[in-house]
Amino acid sequence: MFAYDLRTTAAALAAGFAALLLVAAPAPAADDDVVTKMTAGKIERIMNSFNDVKNFKELDDGLYSFETAGLKVVVSNKGETMQLFAGFNGKATLSRINEWNRTKRFCRAYNSEKGEPCLESDLELTGGVTEKNVKEWMKTYVVCLKAFKKHIEE
Numbered sequence: 001m002f003a004y005d006l007r008t009t010a011a012a013l014a015a016g017f018a019a020l021l022l023v024a025a026p027a028p029a030a031d032d033d034v035v036t037k038m039t040a041g042k043i044e045r046i047m048n049s050f051n052d053v054k055n056f057k058e059l060d061d062g063l064y065s066f067e068t069a070g071l072k073v074v075v076s077n078k079g080e081t082m083q084l085f086a087g088f089n090g091k092a093t094l095s096r097i098n099e100w101n102r103t104k105r106f107c108r109a110y111n112s113e114k115g116e117p118c119l120e121s122d123l124e125l126t127g128g129v130t131e132k133n134v135k136e137w138m139k140t141y142v143v144c145l146k147a148f149k150k151h152i153e154e
Helices: 002-024 040-048 094-103 131-153
Strands: 054-060 063-068 071-077 081-087 108-111 117-124
Touching (some): 040 054, 094 108, 094 131
Antiparallel strands (some): 081 117
8 A cells, every 4th residue: 555655746747847848937938939020029039149249220211230250241131131231442363262162061252243252141030030040140140251361371
């Protein structure tokens, strides 16, 4: 009879503990919210979460700029797609641009119509991504941006 009471008590405690975990589970954070269309408010919240972003401002409807590591970046928000862009003064040879595109991922480089080097990255939101994915995309772009600056200055 003692074994029966012990098993019953253990089962009741386990069920109670499991119920407590379900009730006490934290609500998902904004980072885990799925985004299928980017809004101005979400962009501002994301940009304000970065310590190294300076001078974030809206330039036009769906167009923003910020500075990081001394470089100016433009963010284009078309709702279901986003783009990060930076242009550099000076020149880069086509072989340097091609080398970047051949050996790097996540960002593409090209020379503008004026012959100045540019670096872009696009993000498709259709189907949904989390805000954490958007933040990681932006972090990856900044890493690429710093590396690209070094690459074209070599």
